[in-house]
Amino acid sequence: MSMIDVKGLNFAFGQGELRRQVLTNIHLSIETGEIVILTGPSGSGKTTLLTILGGLRLATSGSVVVLGEQLVRSETSTRIAVRRQTGYIFQQHNLFLSLTATENVCMALELHDLFSEKERVGLARQILTQVGLEERLEYRPQQLSGGQRQRVSIARALVSRPKIVLADEPTASLDKNSGHEAVEILRSLAKQNGTTILIVTHDYRILDIADRIINLEDGIIT
Numbered sequence: 054m055s056m057i058d059v060k061g062l063n064f065a066f067g068q069g070e071l072r073r074q075v076l077t078n079i080h081l082s083i084e085t086g087e088i089v090i091l092t093g094p095s096g097s098g099k100t101t102l103l104t105i106l107g108g109l110r111l112a113t114s115g116s117v118v119v120l121g122e123q124l125v126r127s128e129t130s131t132r133i134a135v136r137r138q139t140g141y142i143f144q145q146h147n148l149f150l151s152l153t154a155t156e157n158v159c160m161a162l163e164l165h166d167l168f169s170e171k172e173r174v175g176l177a178r179q180i181l182t183q184v185g186l187e188e189r190l191e192y193r194p195q196q197l198s199g200g201q202r203q204r205v206s207i208a209r210a211l212v213s214r215p216k217i218v219l220a221d222e223p224t225a226s227l228d229k230n231s232g233h234e235a236v237e238i239l240r241s242l243a244k245q246n247g248t249t250i251l252i253v254t255h256d257y258r259i260l261d262i263a264d265r266i267i268n269l270e271d272g273i274i275t
């Protein structure tokens with residue numbers, strides 16, 4: 054089954070003379086468990102496409118079906134439903150500096166109301182152990198290296214077992230080894246769970262983790 058199915062998507066910022074077409078006639082289908090890397094020059098529309106797929110930005114033309122929900126011209130509640138089943142990883146890890154690794158990961162579960170505090174802590178510790186941070190559970194972000202911080206954000210994105218993970222330049226602030234290690238951890242955990250992953254990156258050093266690479270130029274898939 055397609056997790057993501059895009060047909061004839063167009064997107065522009067601004068109106069009138071300021072209108073700028075950013076995505077043109079995008080067709081894209083991503084299957085369950087597939088790992089896709091989206092590359093392309095700066096300004097080609099990668100982040101815009103990612104935010105539309107993640108229900109973070111509303112598109113008004115074409116068709117964007119994610120997890121069976123039509124997101125084009127959708128209600129806010131539809132986009133929220135998709136967001137709840139999606140994990141996000143950003144270039145700037147966006148961790149809370151005042152919270153420990155465990156607390157940062159727990160936060161992703163607080164959105165769900167499915168777990169008690171004790172269960173949340175248990176799940177957070179379990180996933181932090183899976184990303185190799187069992188010795189750092191109570192460290193705050195500033196006590197961690199860049200690669201370790203990015204592993205905390207990977208743990209945070211995966212802890213609620215999302216069906217889809219969207220990552221925007223997840224290795225941008227990392228050196229080659231820690232960048233590759235971080236996405237390799239992401240890949241192997243996602244493969245265990247059949248999670249679909251879409252990664253936007255300029256980093257050619259991580260292309261080998263993808264099942265498929267898509268190139269976007271000037272808003273067009275080439």
Ligand SMILES: Nc1ncnc2c1ncn2[C@@H]1O[C@H](COP(=O)(O)OP(=O)(O)OP(=O)(O)O)[C@@H](O)[C@H]1O
Pocket residue numbers: 066067073075093094095096097098099100101102
């Ligand atoms: N909120 C906005 N309002 C107006 N224009 C925007 C907005 N966000 C992005 N753009 C423009 O849309 C185009 C595509 O931006 P986008 O961030 O999607 O590209 P990108 O491929 O992710 O680039 P990069 O690799 O540099 O992050 C750029 O020309 C950008 O200036």
